[in-house]
Amino acid sequence: MKVVMTIQSAVTELVRKECEAYRLVDLGLLSSVEEGVSMLLPVFETADLSVLDDFARFRVWRKEVLLLFYRQLDYAGFIREAGDSASFRCFLLSLKKRIIATLRERCKEPTIDRELAVPGKTLAFKLSAMLDEELFQKERRVLLTVDTPVLLEEICWDYCRRFFPVGMENLMIRLERDDSEFWNDLYLTIKKIAHTVTSGQSVSIQYRKDVLQEVWADTSLLLHGKVVEKNTPAFETPLHFRNYIARMCLNKCREAIRKHNFPDIMLTVTGEMHSEAFLYEEEAKDDIGLQKGNLHDIDCEDEEEVRRGLTVVLWDKLEPWYSELTRGIEEKTELIFLHYVEGLSYEEIAAMKDTRVSVEGRSRLVGKLRQDVVRTRRLLKLRFVELLKGK
Numbered sequence: 001m002k003v004v005m006t007i008q009s010a011v012t013e014l015v016r017k018e019c020e021a022y023r024l025v026d027l028g029l030l031s032s033v034e035e036g037v038s039m040l041l042p043v044f045e046t047a048d049l050s051v052l053d054d055f056a057r058f059r060v061w062r063k064e065v066l067l068l069f070y071r072q073l074d075y076a077g078f079i080r081e082a083g084d085s086a087s088f089r090c091f092l093l094s095l096k097k098r099i100i101a102t103l104r105e106r107c108k109e110p111t112i113d114r115e116l117a118v119p120g121k122t123l124a125f126k127l128s129a130m131l132d133e134e135l136f137q138k139e140r141r142v143l144l145t146v147d148t149p150v151l152l153e154e155i156c157w158d159y160c161r162r163f164f165p166v167g168m169e170n171l172m173i174r175l176e177r178d179d180s181e182f183w184n185d186l187y188l189t190i191k192k193i194a195h196t197v198t199s200g201q202s203v204s205i206q207y208r209k210d211v212l213q214e215v216w217a218d219t220s221l222l223l224h225g226k227v228v229e230k231n232t233p234a235f236e237t238p239l240h241f242r243n244y245i246a247r248m249c250l251n252k253c254r255e256a257i258r259k260h261n262f263p264d265i266m267l268t269v270t271g272e273m274h275s276e277a278f279l280y281e282e283e284a285k286d287d288i289g290l291q292k293g294n295l296h297d298i299d300c301e302d303e304e305e306v307r308r309g310l311t312v313v314l315w316d317k318l319e320p321w322y323s324e325l326t327r328g329i330e331e332k333t334e335l336i337f338l339h340y341v342e343g344l345s346y347e348e349i350a351a352m353k354d355t356r357v358s359v360e361g362r363s364r365l366v367g368k369l370r371q372d373v374v375r376t377r378r379l380l381k382l383r384f385v386e387l388l389k390g391k
Helices: 002-022 033-044 049-053 055-073 075-082 086-106 129-143 149-163 168-176 180-199 205-228 238-259 303-316 321-326 330-341 346-353 359-389
Strands: none
Touching (some): 002 033, 002 055, 129 180, 168 180, 180 238, 330 359
């Protein structure tokens, strides 16, 4: 009797965990945990009690129990019949979200969320309804052949590992396909960037809220249209995309200021933007007359036009000016891109440059890199002004 009760407890615990993990009762495979236990217990009533004290043997025994359990439930037949049902799809979605949450917890590398998601939100580990449908159609043929939920979960793990975290390429695909759940979270990021931009403007507090709402709405509409129509640059990094949005916000803020007759004062972009020197937007080329390599409209006495013109030349590597500007300082120019565009700290750049240097040597290298960046920015600007004066 003692053996029966011990085995019964083990079987009951197994069935209970399976029901909780795979929603066997909710999906209609069982009416209760007790029903599952009653199906299995007669088979294992005479099982050797020692199996419960030997972990290796218990694992084998547990696998046999579950295999028999799902054969009796005809799980394979259930999947074939109910694989497309709303209830099963709902379970599958929750299973994948649980897997993705685990992947997110384990992820140690930087993701697009660092630049493009507000706190509490994620784009890198977002499974929207639209994305879930696309993934399901890809995995459907394989899913409908499984005979246990363990195998089902393994397939889901495989798909999730391959797709998550979402990178820039897949993010743009989601946005181009007008995936509303991705857009809704990105709109929050746009609002945060718009707030940073408008907060740097010398506008009365009583009007600033209205300007923010206008900039946020106009930028969101403009960006949505451009992305869905595939009319944006190819974004190499999340920071590139963030700065593209920031430039849009900056332009929309100026439009709002002019429309409401506020003083048109240059904004100071701070915080997450890293540097105003590397904010980029496609339309800036037209604004400063820099079309097809044409510099004739830039006023070399206008600091803003010079800054914007230099940004476009460096970002797009427009020739022949890019080679002229960076001659002899190519490596130091690359430092600027690593720091301001890729968002790497001087410490991270130093680690890339020399992995064998001592702590003291690393500190000196960081200081040198910082000085090189400051001097190179100054030199690039001077060279650009000289080119403009000699045009």
